[in-house]
Amino acid sequence: MTTAQWIYALLLVGYAGLFLFFSRVFYWKYYADKNHYARRPGGLSEQFIADLAREKNREIPRFSIFVPARNEADVIERTIDHLAELHYSPDHYEVLVVTDEKEVQAAQEERQHIREALTKALAGEAPWPHTDRHQAVLIALLSRLSLEAAELAGKKAGYYLSVQEILSVPAHQRQQILQEMAQTLLTEKQRFSRERLCKSIQRALPRATESEIAHLYPIFLSFAIPTVMAAAQLKNEHPDRLLARMMSEAAQARQRLTQKVLTALSETISTQVVRRVESASAETLAQWIDEACVAALPTTQEIVERKRREFAARRDVPGLKHVIVPWDFDGYVDGVCTGRFIPSTKGRALNYAFRFADDRSTMWGFYDAESRPHKDVLLYVAARRLEAGETFQVAQGPVLQVRNFWQDGPVCKVAALYQAVSHEWQIPWQLRSFPVIGGTNFYMDRNLMLKIGGFDNTVLSEDMELGVRAWLKGDAWPEFLPYPSSEQTPTSFKAFFRQRLRWGTGFLQVYDKVKADLTLPADRRKRLLRRCWWQGHFSWTLFQLIALLPIVVTILYWNGLIDPTGVPEAVKIPFRFLAPFYLGFTYYCFFHFRKYIEPAPRAVEVTGLAQLLLLPVCAFFLPTPYSTSLVLKWTGHQPKGWVKTPRTKE
DSSP states (O other): OOHHHHHHHHHHHHHHHHHHHHTHHHHHHHHHHHHTGGGSOSSOOHHHHHHHHHHHTOOOOOEEEEEEOSSOTTTHHHHHHHHTTSSSOGGGEEEEEEEEHHHHHHHHHHHHHHHHHHHHHHTTSSOOOOOHHHHHHHHHHHHHHHHHHHHHHTTGGGHHHHHHHHHTSOHHHHHHHHHHHHHHHHHTSSOOOHHHHHHHHHHHOTTOOHHHHHHHHHHHHHHHHHHHHHHHHHTTOOOHHHHHHHHHHHHHHOTTSOHHHHHHHHHHHHHHHHHHHHHSOHHHHHHHHHHHHHHHSOOHHHHHHHHHHHHHTOSSSOEEEEEEEOTTBOOSTTOOBOSSOOOOOHHHHHHHHGGGSOTTOOEEEEOOTTOEEOTTHHHHHHHHHHHHGGGOOEEEOOEETTTTGGGSOHHHHHHHHHHHHIIIIIHHHHTTTOOOOOSSSEEEEHHHHHHTTSOOTTOSOHHHHHHHHHHHHHOOOOEEOOOOEEOOOOSSHHHHHHHHHHHHHHHHHHHHHHHHOTTSOHHHHHHHHHHHHIIIIIHHHHHHHHHHHHHHHHHHHHTTOOOGGGSOHHHHGGGGGHHHHHHHHHHHHHHHHGGGSOOOOHHHHHHHHHHGGGHHHHHHHTTHHHHHHHHHHHHTOOOOSOOOOOOOOO
């Protein structure tokens, strides 16, 4: 055989080995199903927990659930609502949302700049600012005034009925829908999507049925149109084609109102709005802009406070506490305010919040700001606590980052699916030899958390470090929690890279921390370092080399260094099915996790599924953040600060 033939034969052997290496995932699935998912107790209910507590002569477990949320206004409300619907007695658990005072300070500064810029623009003293945030505030202001004007002009041509219908929607949700619809109309001037406009209603009214959304859509659209017209008049713009399209859409949706009547009413309302704005005093205008800032750009704190007041008036929801971390808190469990700036991290925020938890809570749960845990999770954790007592100390469940799948780019789509595979099938196997904690969808004994000193707020992977320290210093090994929580994946490759780079850098920080601590038990320390090296340094390097293999093969082929003639045809046939197999498995993963994915318009779904065909290209980029973290560490340029992951608005 020639050298080129030998190279081809070796490549076939390598591809066969890689397939066997990949096939481990099927054993992981078998192991997870047999030992965990198939063993989830049936009949879990509050009555089951009450009966078990009597049988064990123990009290029904109480929980405190912590949700760190800095700059999470886009997702936090839905998360609070979901956590309030967990299947557990609301008297036996509480939710603590932990925000950061720095967000309030930043919002105050931004709102002052917006107020000054818009006030000058409305007075004709400065050009109109064109940032999305300035426009959002203007639209929020005009949508509110449009509704007020519509109430006065509402008895014309059946508009009165529409006013009454729109007023039946709660004020906060009404304002949210109107401003989002108007914003969509302005940003999609060439072609706006009815599905996206309806999404504004679905986002504000998540319990609304499709028929209710279809009924509300034309009503809100006909009120959003005067808002767009008023904005155009104030800016001396004349979007005639956009106006014609909006009127056509509204008239088709509302057969009792002709396009001519809608145009006349919209012009009347928008003219009234413009007159009110132009005649308002500077003081009144500043007040309106401040209120619009709250409506268009609310802080996490403002949303949490609104939910807290709502929950305080209800008896069917758990207690909701709002903890604001001072800007100068030093970050330790028993820490103090220092009077100087302290960088914000997730661990720092949680360490501060622990002092506000109910003393009666025996288990503490942790979720990210966009988490949607399985509704039976508290029942399961309570049952395990009652059965095992204080020997049940740490539990980690799978985190499926696929909920915003349709908004993700191609690389992020593939990453989301394979991350979900890893969490659902690999973590049960991995927990046999590595005390990993994922930072969300995990529970820990309250006393254990305080005993080991809470989170290390200086490490970028504070969750992994906590799991390692819980075993090294608390003698607690996490067990698998067979109830998933859905979350989001960063939508852009840049955000994905930064998030995974932080994870990889934090992993290496933990490795170095354990390696440097000679006070730890020698046998456990060595065992953990070996496992970390295998899971991190070795695996990341191997995966990056595997990702480079197709490029190397292509270069060799172009240079005539691969000759397949030396291998029998019968041997080559199975290898032709490997690429379709990997692609088919990826689509299988999509359908397997589809129930956790937020729905999208059909056209978006078709395009998104087609992007999975880019799997061979996407696979190259998946390990790059981790291998980059190794290179940056070796060169002394690793990231130092904690970087927040951006969210998709829900």
